[in-house]
Amino acid sequence: MAQGGSKLTAEFNEKAKASLGKFTRRQVMELDTCAHCGLCTDNCPAYNESKDPLHAPGVRSAMAVKLYDRKYNFLTRLFGNTEITVKDVEELSESAYHCTLCGRCMESCPFGFQTHELWTRVREIVADLDGTPVNVGRLAGMLEENMNPYGLDPDERLDWVDYTDLDEVPEKEEAEVAYFVGCTTAFKGANHEVAFSIASILDEVGEDWTVLGEEEWCCGNPSLLSGDEHTAKEYAEHNVKELERRGVKKVITGCAGCYRVFRFEYPKLLGREPNFETLHSVEYLRDVLVSGKLKLEATDEKVIYHDPCELSRLSGVISAPREALKYLTNNPLEFEEKGIDVRCCGGGGLLQAVNNDMRLDIVSRRLEEAVEKGADILVSACPACKLAFTDGVRERGFEIEVLDLLELAARQLGVF
Numbered sequence: 001m002a003q004g005g006s007k008l009t010a011e012f013n014e015k016a017k018a019s020l021g022k023f024t025r026r027q028v029m030e031l032d033t034c035a036h037c038g039l040c041t042d043n044c045p046a047y048n049e050s051k052d053p054l055h056a057p058g059v060r061s062a063m064a065v066k067l068y069d070r071k072y073n074f075l076t077r078l079f080g081n082t083e084i085t086v087k088d089v090e091e092l093s094e095s096a097y098h099c100t101l102c103g104r105c106m107e108s109c110p111f112g113f114q115t116h117e118l119w120t121r122v123r124e125i126v127a128d129l130d131g132t133p134v135n136v137g138r139l140a141g142m143l144e145e146n147m148n149p150y151g152l153d154p155d156e157r158l159d160w161v162d163y164t165d166l167d168e169v170p171e172k173e174e175a176e177v178a179y180f181v182g183c184t185t186a187f188k189g190a191n192h193e194v195a196f197s198i199a200s201i202l203d204e205v206g207e208d209w210t211v212l213g214e215e216e217w218c219c220g221n222p223s224l225l226s227g228d229e230h231t232a233k234e235y236a237e238h239n240v241k242e243l244e245r246r247g248v249k250k251v252i253t254g255c256a257g258c259y260r261v262f263r264f265e266y267p268k269l270l271g272r273e274p275n276f277e278t279l280h281s282v283e284y285l286r287d288v289l290v291s292g293k294l295k296l297e298a299t300d301e302k303v304i305y306h307d308p309c310e311l312s313r314l315s316g317v318i319s320a321p322r323e324a325l326k327y328l329t330n331n332p333l334e335f336e337e338k339g340i341d342v343r344c345c346g347g348g349g350l351l352q353a354v355n356n357d358m359r360l361d362i363v364s365r366r367l368e369e370a371v372e373k374g375a376d377i378l379v380s381a382c383p384a385c386k387l388a389f390t391d392g393v394r395e396r397g398f399e400i401e402v403l404d405l406l407e408l409a410a411r412q413l414g415v416f
Contacts, residue, residue: 008084012129016084017071019128027121028068030113035062040105040115045344046098046351049361057105057115060095064122067092084129093131096122098358101225101349102309107340116314124227135353136226143231147217148183154214157186164196165416175210177202178248178276180239180262182255183218184383190390191383197410198254198281204413205293209252215242221257224265225350232261233269240266240274254281254406256311256382257348263315280311281406282321282381289327296327296412303408304333304375306366306389307342308382321381321405328408333373335366345380347388363392370400377401379408 008016023031038058041047047055054060070082099119106115126132132140142151160181161169169179179198185191202209217239220232243251253259262278279287288294305325311317318339325332337343346362367389370378378400380386389402403411410416 008086008089013083016067016129019125020068020071022121022125023064023068027118028065030111030118031061031065031068033111034058034109034113034115034118035065037110039110040108043104043108045100045102045104045346045362046358049358050098052098054091054095055098057099057119060092060099060119060122063088063092063095064125089126089129089131092122092129093126093133096126097133097136097350097354099349100309100344100346100351100362102344103313104309104341104344107313120224120227123225124229127227132226133354136350139222139350139353140226140228140231143218143223147235148187149218149222150183150187152187157181157216158211158213160186160192160195163189163192166196166199169199170210171213172210172246174247175208176248177207177209177250177252178243178246179209179211180219180243180251180253180255180258181211181216182253182258182383184257184387185254186216188383188387190387191404193407193410193416194254194383194386194404197404197406197415198252200410200415201285201288201294201406201413202252204415205288210246210248212239212242219253219255219258219261220265220269221261222350224261229269232265236261236266236269240270244275248276251276251278252281252284253278254381254383254404256280256308256315257384259317260310260315280315280317280320280381282311282324283317285406285409286320286324289324294409294413296409298328298330299408299412300330301376302331302333302374303329303377303379304335304370304373305338305405306335306345306370306378306380306385307338308380308385309342309344309348311381312342313340324405324409325379328405328412329377333370333375335369335373345385345388347382347384352388359388360392360395363388364396364398367392367396367398367400371398375400377403377408379403379405381405 220235
């Protein structure tokens, strides 16, 4: 924070005015309307757990409008702007980061507002006001130094190969397909088998494929989620350059966040479409199963699928995992809230860095329902979701197996 106490310096207030000016007129109108509505409140996973008004989407909008008005409304123009206080910044930060950015408020908004865009802009302004939570700020430092949010050396990005039964992975100068592993899969031990499974299936099908190895940088999603578009653009430029240099025609990723960013954010950041197609691994799996290129024997275990928010609601990939699942189990189950209306697992939006207890409370709701429905296995298609479910099982004592959909496929293939 710029200065202690209740008031901030005049210099800081001028900086705040410039930052709040980043809101477009449309966004100010949407925030003001949102502040007077509140119909989405009961659908917000964070508010449902805490019941803290600061965590309600409409209250977040009201706080943002309040600060904007202190610098830009009609009375301000007549009589001069009003100072912003430390408490103002702290409360806006508290609200902005007690949010999984799951988009459920956007889906239930009667006005069709793009709240995901609004909340990321609010986080950008929080960053400008020196209000970014300490742990989130540390992520930025680790990204800057190591090109990943875990602070690990880039030469460890392929260590997952050594920790699994895979002999090696190809690092080619030219290939038709690239597997973009993603940081949370590459560096978190709970997800190493996901990478192993995708690599094994690519080998089984006989794809001409490669990984980027140390040249793979973070996709930029954590930077975007913390309001740092400049860094996200830098990562987008690097990753696209490396993929296009290799003549890649198809990029496959098992991460819902990487997929959303590649598909929808990279074209905006770069001002053009990359020269390759991006598929999520569940789309690829569906395609090779339907075509018969991959043949599996279905299990009789009861399997329930959780839609990752960034894959389903924010990217529209809903049918592909279910079509694939028909080949993997004879007993598929569904949550009551699914598809575009899925209830968040708590694993997104950098919530873990701010309030891990809330994350575990949110994921426990999904685990409880899965157990009540009699599921033997809970599958998803996102490394952040898998981590949340795995942590929930361990910390809260649930009895259910947690797998990625591609892990289930590899197991049915007999790879492990």
